[in-house]
Amino acid sequence: MPDILHAVGVKATPAQVYAALTTIDGLAGWWTSDTRGDTKVGDTISFHFGEKARVDVKVLELKPNERVVWQVLDAHGDWIGTKIRFELKQKDALTHIVFKHEGWEQPTEFMHHCSTKWATFLVSLKALLEKGAGAPYPNDTQIAA
Amino acid sequence: MPDILHAVGVKATPAQVYAALTTIDGLAGWWTSDTRGDTKVGDTISFHFGEKARVDVKVLELKPNERVVWQVLDAHGDWIGTKIRFELKQKDALTHIVFKHEGWEQPTEFMHHCSTKWATFLVSLKALLEKGAGAPYPNDTQIAA
Numbered sequence: 001m002p003d004i005l006h007a008v009g010v011k012a013t014p015a016q017v018y019a020a021l022t023t024i025d026g027l028a029g030w031w032t033s034d035t036r037g038d039t040k041v042g043d044t045i046s047f048h049f050g051e052k053a054r055v056d057v058k059v060l061e062l063k064p065n066e067r068v069v070w071q072v073l074d075a076h077g078d079w080i081g082t083k084i085r086f087e088l089k090q091k092d093a094l095t096h097i098v099f100k101h102e103g104w105e106q107p108t109e110f111m112h113h114c115s116t117k118w119a120t121f122l123v124s125l126k127a128l129l130e131k132g133a134g135a136p137y138p139n140d141t142q143i144a145a
Numbered sequence: 146m147p148d149i150l151h152a153v154g155v156k157a158t159p160a161q162v163y164a165a166l167t168t169i170d171g172l173a174g175w176w177t178s179d180t181r182g183d184t185k186v187g188d189t190i191s192f193h194f195g196e197k198a199r200v201d202v203k204v205l206e207l208k209p210n211e212r213v214v215w216q217v218l219d220a221h222g223d224w225i226g227t228k229i230r231f232e233l234k235q236k237d238a239l240t241h242i243v244f245k246h247e248g249w250e251q252p253t254e255f256m257h258h259c260s261t262k263w264a265t266f267l268v269s270l271k272a273l274l275e276k277g278a279g280a281p282y283p284n285d286t287q288i289a290a
Contacts, residue, residue, distance in 0.1 A: 002148060003252070006257050054169035099257070109243055113152045119261045144154040
């Protein structure tokens with residue numbers, strides 16, 4: 001099965017990156033400004049993208065400052081059941097975020113699109129941590145039009 | 146084998162996108178400003194990234210306004226022998242660029258990094274065609290530091 005893979009290096013500590021992945025305020029700063037729910041293991045986080053899309057994930061695994069894993073509960077059909085994984089690795093002054101969105105059944109054109117979008121959101125996460133402001137939806141980088 | 150997959154929609158004709166993929170000036174406008182060589186089938190295009198990296202590709206296949214395929218001849222070791230494929234599909238006022246960098250032996254962290262970088266360069270290609278200016282190396286989006 002094809003996976004979406006990305007990596008970015010961020011000038012921040014693993015604890016700062018982890019906080020941006022495990023708090024509602026942090027997530028709202030880089031993915032979508034309309035993020036709701038709770039963020040402990042077993043909780044559901046709901047990411048709203050206006051009227052057009054919503055992604056609900058269950059928090060599957062948390063290892064402080066090292067790993068965050070979500071399972072997609074509800075979203076565009078291709079996403080349901082997929083897992084989204086962030087691994088954090090400190091290297092000198094950087095924290096490397098190694099990202100994987102796995103479990104896609106087919107490499108559809110929509111999956112290609114999501115791969116590019118994830119990259120722009122990870123660049124947004126980097127900007128949030130380094131410059132204090134990301135570009136979450138609805139201010140995200142437009143790639144489809 | 147893992148692949149890098151991306152897609153972007155560009156407000157341009159397939160012919161305009163094809164020109165940005167098959168002319169030295171076009172390529173220099175979005176990937177690296179130091180692009181050399183020739184761009185017909187069988188030719189070698191050499192992409193220079195300062196002192197730190199160079200990518201030489203052989204033009205494997207050209208189908209006007211529809212497809213461009215390169216084979217990597219020389220580059221970072223993980224890239225050698227991989228293929229880079231651009232498929233163009235017109236949809237209303239957009240041309241969708243469906244991108245694939247295939248033939249990676251392993252999903253190394255370097256491959257994850259390259260996936261994110263390709264996304265930022267495809268966003269650069271979109272900006273070149275829509276706004277008249279891309280962000281090729283050395284003005285590319287920094288993601289590693």
